[in-house]
Amino acid sequence: MADSTLTSLPPHHPQCLGCGPDNPAGLHLAVSRDGDSVVTDVTFDKRHRGAPGLAHGGAISAACDDLFGFVLYVVEEMAVTRRLTVDYLAPVPLGQPHRITAGLQRRHGRRLHLEATGTGHDGITRFTAEALFVVVDHHHFAPHGLEADVQAMFTRPQRRDRKDR
Numbered sequence: 001m002a003d004s005t006l007t008s009l010p011p012h013h014p015q016c017l018g019c020g021p022d023n024p025a026g027l028h029l030a031v032s033r034d035g036d037s038v039v040t041d042v043t044f045d046k047r048h049r050g051a052p053g054l055a056h057g058g059a060i061s062a063a064c065d066d067l068f069g070f071v072l073y074v075v076e077e078m079a080v081t082r083r084l085t086v087d088y089l090a091p092v093p094l095g096q097p098h099r100i101t102a103g104l105q106r107r108h109g110r111r112l113h114l115e116a117t118g119t120g121h122d123g124i125t126r127f128t129a130e131a132l133f134v135v136v137d138h139h140h141f142a143p144h145g146l147e148a149d150v151q152a153m154f155t156r157p158q159r160r161d162r163k164d165r
């Protein structure tokens with residue numbers, strides 16, 4: 001991603017399915033912040049194949065879900081997906097980069113309503129997504145993960161580009 005106005009954001013975890021650099025089955029999303037939005041350029045490949053030559057809808061959904069997880073850096077809250085809806089507007093060819101942009105549409109109490117758009121470098125928007133995330137605290141994760149990993153999620157440099165807000 002060459003845009004100079006973008007601020008790189010750290011992965012959720014090295015093994016995260018969406019953005020973890022150490023997950024061999026992952027999408028390896030590199031995500032940046034652009035004002036109050038987050039963006040990633042994803043190129044689906046043969047690991048993400050659905051129909052011949054096309055990306056699997058689940059892979060597209062996973063990319064959107066993980067990108068929504070980066071809006072949390074902007075909102076400065078910890079939250080998890082309660083509902084995710086993807087509109088598959090057109091087939092997504094393998095091997096062609098698509099930029100996904102996501103942001104907060106509105107907040108109501110613990111409910112974060114998020115939206116995303118996926119557009120090819122040819123200018124064609126091929127999918128959009130909406131999600132409801134619900135704000136949680138560390139008790140949500142504590143029974144399931146290593147204490148150090150849970151703590152790390154809550155001490156990420158989420159506020160390092162606060163000047164942009």
Ligand SMILES: CCCCCCCCCC(=O)SCCNC(=O)CCNC(=O)[C@H](O)C(C)(C)COP(=O)(O)OP(=O)(O)OC[C@H]1O[C@@H](n2cnc3c(N)ncnc32)[C@H](O)[C@@H]1OP(=O)(O)O
Pocket residue numbers: 012016065066068069078079080081082083108109110111132134136140153
């Ligand atoms: C997070 C760090 C980064 C990690 C990587 C990011 C990866 C991308 C994100 C994910 O993949 S997260 C993993 C997938 N998601 C989950 O595993 C979540 C599983 N679900 C839960 O644990 C609970 O359902 C949840 C914590 C989301 C909510 O349970 P709670 O008991 O805390 O809340 P509740 O059910 O009372 O709902 C909270 C609010 O949302 C509202 N709500 C719930 N479902 C709704 C719905 N369908 N539509 C509208 N509102 C809804 C509900 O009315 C309520 O409103 P109020 O706060 O105003 O009372």
